[in-house]
Amino acid sequence: MEPEVLELESFLPYRLYRLADTVSREFSRIYKERHGLTRPEWRTLSGLGERGTMTATELGDQSAMHKTKVSRAVAELERRRWLTRTPDENDRRVEHLALTKAGLAAYREMVPLAKAFERELLARLSEDERAAIVKGVVALEVALSAL
Amino acid sequence: MEPEVLELESFLPYRLYRLADTVSREFSRIYKERHGLTRPEWRTLSGLGERGTMTATELGDQSAMHKTKVSRAVAELERRRWLTRTPDENDRRVEHLALTKAGLAAYREMVPLAKAFERELLARLSEDERAAIVKGVVALEVALSAL
DNA sequence: CCAAACTGGTTTCATTTGTAACCATCGAAA
């Protein structure tokens, strides 16, 4: 007779979520304090900063956000004049989004902070452990994508 | 001159979050479809199922939930008559929470499903990869707890 | 050509969440 109890403390979905939540919450302080950005806004900013120009749909794919989140984040960044929309020539439903000078400046300011955050977090791990987390995450990503 | 660009696709906080979000969302279908539970409600149920009796504060600590989430989840489970509150003898602020028969039945029904979910997810990884994800997660948990 | 199905993106509405204020009780120190 199996003891039908679930040990939350060693249940992977729970641990993963708690871990990601903690990391993300900690990291969010950076863009929240600095510029009052929400996570969707930060992701939009960094997506455009990285790739230059994208449509809302592409942004959603790249940053794994629901399209309503993208829509609202884009609207807010536009309100701040951090990005502009350019209608597509051929398909009038589509808009190409790009950062303005101000948006790019904010992005450039955030990048080193983001990198430092990651670096400091990983610095607390051994070389082995760093390799392990990367390997594990990749494996799970693959496992889930084939779902 | 460093190219001040952040590759979102390999940025650990982002990957971790996306991964946890996907896993959690997938898993939530189980308790959402089966019983219409929210995540806080599920965590409350499983916390009490595992430990028997806890106070709201203990529940919050064990399951890493903010006290308002706990409070609301407890209220809902009580409304369903899945748990009862018993006032503490010595400290009248404290209530001891425990599952009723119905709550326990729901819990017992969920446990195998949760275990199966985890098992099937991990079954897609190699032995090495399973070891890696566990090692990596533990290391990050430790790193963060010392923060 | 035209209707139907589809796609990019926005909006509406209900639900969930976080923050902060709050109430009651407790414990420690004066």
Add this chain to the structure above:
DNA sequence: TTTCGATGGTTACAAATGAAACCAGTTTGG
């Protein structure tokens, strides 16, 4: 004891989220 700070827990309010409806505009098939 009385007072004051901490603690267990709830509530009020604002902000974030998700689902589904929606509005163009586009494509496809007849």
